[in-house]
Amino acid sequence: MNPRPLSLLSGGLSALLALLLVSALWDTPVHEGVSASVAGAMGHTGVAHPVTAVLLDFRAYDTLLEMAVVLLAVLATWSLGRCDTLPARPVQGPVMRGGLRHLIPLAVLTGGYLIWAGGAGSGGAFQGGAVLAASGVMWVLAWPRRPDLPAPLGLRVGVTLGVAVFLAIGVAGLPLGPGFMGYPPGWSYGLILTVETAAACSIALSLVLLFLGGRPWRDAEDG
Amino acid sequence: MAEVIRASLLIFDGLLALTLVGVAWQLLFGQGLFRSVLLFIALGLLLSLTWVRLGAPDVALAEAAIGAGVTGALLLVTLGRLRRMATGHARDRGKGS
Numbered sequence: 001m002n003p004r005p006l007s008l009l010s011g012g013l014s015a016l017l018a019l020l021l022v023s024a025l026w027d028t029p030v031h032e033g034v035s036a037s038v039a040g041a042m043g044h045t046g047v048a049h050p051v052t053a054v055l056l057d058f059r060a061y062d063t064l065l066e067m068a069v070v071l072l073a074v075l076a077t078w079s080l081g082r083c084d085t086l087p088a089r090p091v092q093g094p095v096m097r098g099g100l101r102h103l104i105p106l107a108v109l110t111g112g113y114l115i116w117a118g119g120a121g122s123g124g125a126f127q128g129g130a131v132l133a134a135s136g137v138m139w140v141l142a143w144p145r146r147p148d149l150p151a152p153l154g155l156r157v158g159v160t161l162g163v164a165v166f167l168a169i170g171v172a173g174l175p176l177g178p179g180f181m182g183y184p185p186g187w188s189y190g191l192i193l194t195v196e197t198a199a200a201c202s203i204a205l206s207l208v209l210l211f212l213g214g215r216p217w218r219d220a221e222d223g
Numbered sequence: 224m225a226e227v228i229r230a231s232l233l234i235f236d237g238l239l240a241l242t243l244v245g246v247a248w249q250l251l252f253g254q255g256l257f258r259s260v261l262l263f264i265a266l267g268l269l270l271s272l273t274w275v276r277l278g279a280p281d282v283a284l285a286e287a288a289i290g291a292g293v294t295g296a297l298l299l300v301t302l303g304r305l306r307r308m309a310t311g312h313a314r315d316r317g318k319g320s
Contacts, residue, residue, distance in 0.1 A: 015261050051281045114284070122281045123281075123284065124281065127281075127285055130289045130293050131288055133293055134293065163296055205294050211293075211297060213300060
């Protein structure tokens with residue numbers, strides 16, 4: 001068999017399989033999943049939004065590991081070498097910088113709102129952090145010659161802040177009663193908001209540093 | 224009236240699904256990496272719209288902000304760096320480590 005009929009045959013079989021899958025999935029009843037048990041447990045947590053309750057209370061350990069993955073990605077990028085100046089050809093003219101002077105405060109406000117809104121509705125640390133990171137990336141693009149980054153120690157503290165605060169609150173649950181990654185009753189709203197704010201700052205900084213793509217300091221400055 | 228809205232939403236969902244597959248196809252098999260990266264960003268935004276239609280606004284927000292926005296920016300900056308490495312104009316080439 002030459003390749004052409006063979007690819008036609010495999011394409012036809014794949015289409016048939018896709019059709020069968022679609023027809024099998026078409027009539028599946030709507031499955032509620034765990035939403036009933038989450039709704040039943042909402043009284044035990046301080047936040048009003050089920051998604052935030054799952055992410056930062058019921059399954060907080062998973063979220064901690066997700067943040068550790070972002071942290072590891074930054075450390076791996078730093079181990080690859082020093083970052084070069086970004087971009088190779090900076091954007092000329094006053095339009096981008098002038099626009100950014102208005103856009104960045106708005107982006108910071110939106111990011112902060114998303115973090116805070118996570119307690120009651122859609123939003124949260126990753127979304128708010130990503131919006132903050134976007135304004136940071138635009139900052140780097142507009143003023144590439146002076147990114148105004150903190151000292152290496154400050155950057156290290158910044159990227160680990162989220163994981164550190166989350167882990168500290170999680171471990172503090174052990175002697176205080178609620179167990180590892182648990183919140184004492186009545187404290188959960190404040191603690192979740194603290195964790196979310198720290199996490200969003202770390203995520204935003206991590207994403208900007210990933211965009212820079214390397215250690216933003218010279219080897220001599222490494223202390 | 225409710226029937227009309229239902230029908231038009233169904234048509235919208237169908238068009239959205241077809242566009243997603245079409246954009247994904249173009250992204251994978253089209254010519255040029257830059258075009259693929261731009262299509263990837265477009266795919267992320269369409270996917271975020273799909274999550275809204277599926278009733279998952281939280282996932283939609285994350286997809287738009289991280290999937291389309293930040294990943295798109297990372298891919299674009301990687302592409303720029305790859306080009307500079309290919310043409311030998313990389314400023315920091317050789318003194319990276």
